[in-house]
Amino acid sequence: MDAIRRIVTAKEIILQVLLPESFRNKQLEVIILPAQNTQDVINETKQFDFSELYGKLNSGMTIESIDEKIKQMRSEWD
Numbered sequence: 001m002d003a004i005r006r007i008v009t010a011k012e013i014i015l016q017v018l019l020p021e022s023f024r025n026k027q028l029e030v031i032i033l034p035a036q037n038t039q040d041v042i043n044e045t046k047q048f049d050f051s052e053l054y055g056k057l058n059s060g061m062t063i064e065s066i067d068e069k070i071k072q073m074r075s076e077w078d
Contacts, residue, residue: 002020
């Protein structure tokens with residue numbers, strides 16, 4: 001059985017799907033459901049706005065202690 005499964009982010013209200021030649025002149029069933037697993041969603045822009053993360057981490061660490069921890073971790077690589 002031929003099948004097409006596409007998980008995309010609906011940025012527009014119209015979605016076009018290119019069908020294979022084997023689907024020509026056949027009756028098709030179209031089912032559109034929201035994706036259950038957000039990891040399956042394809043982000044067509046493939047860009048991430050890191051500014052959305054600003055202020056999200058509440059570690060209680062100061063900038064200086066974070067820098068010191070990073071330096072310590074990098075020195076372990078040597």
